[in-house]
Amino acid sequence: MNNLSRSVRFPSVAFATLEEFEVYRQANRERFDGRYLHETSLASSEPVIRRPGSCAVCLRSAVFSSSTARGEPQAGGLFMPEWDHEQYCDCEDRIPQRGRALLHFAQASGSLHAWTRLLLFGRPGLADNRLRMIAHTTEAIERLRPFGFDNGLQPCYQIGVRDASFHLVVSTNYLQHVPPLSAALNEIRRALVPGGRFIFTVPFRMQSATSESRIAHLRQENGALPVETHEDAHELGWDLLDRIHEAGFADARVHTYWSDELGYLGSFKTICMAMT
Helix, strand or coil, X not given: CXXXXXXXXXXXXXXXXXXXXXXXXXXXXXXXXXXXXXXXXXXXXXCEEEEEEEECCCCEEEEEEEECXXXXXXXXXXXXXXXXXXXXXXXXXXXXXXXXXXXHHHHHCCCCCCCCEEEEECCCCCCHHHHHHHCCEEEEXXXXXXXXXXXXXXXXXXXXXXXXXXXXXXXXXXXHHCCCHHHXXXXXXXXXXXXXXXXXXXXXXCCCCCCEECCHHHCCCCCCCCCCCCCCCEEECCHHHHHHHHCCCCEEEEEEEEECCCCEEEEEEEEEEEEC
16 A cells, blocks of 8 residues: 555646736636536535545545535535535545545655655644654654754744654644744754655635734743644745745745545645755
8 A cells, every 4th residue: 555555646737926927827727617617517416415436545446525614605405515624535444535645645655655754743633643653763753842052042943853753744733823933943953864845735825925923922021933833824925935935945846736536625735846
């Protein structure tokens, strides 16, 4: 399963800048409109929509289940599911779309192997169990730790691992909850070996050049920031890639993906990857 799944191409397009994405979006407007019409045609009054397809992680035919309980209302009392949060595979792990896509991407991009030393950063993710099964060794760090102050009396943070000790870092929908975001990116870069990769998901604003942060009121009396927040501390746009480069990564791209057959429905879903 672990090696074969890499033979299933991950259906994505990668972008390094907002300008690249906008050119692609304008050139493919009819395709995107068609996808949305297809997704709305699947709306139902039933509590659960079950659709056949193929799971690129399980490498078998599957049935994907999606609840309409929190779906988008359509005409005639129908509801379209929040596809990003649904499309659960009927495998034993019941992995939804986001987890399946992340696993598929990690393997298809050549980032995850049986010899991989893996660091999971942030709150537990939907694909963590499968990631642990594949990687040689796995360590989980749920948050940054305050670590005193530097010579300029600026607060410091760490994740508590040795330099260059991991091949791959994975973070699932967590970075938006980290007020000291640059410190987290610096620590992740430090933890990776040369040639290592950082794969992560966040709620990404595909049409926003800049991010918005809500951290001004979070600073404590000593100038430090809390290591995480319950609500989003950042709404992240394309300048996130600039911050990733500033942390020392050589390359960073946003991958947007879609596939009806693989159960990856929804508009402009993203997975990001940065390389050292």
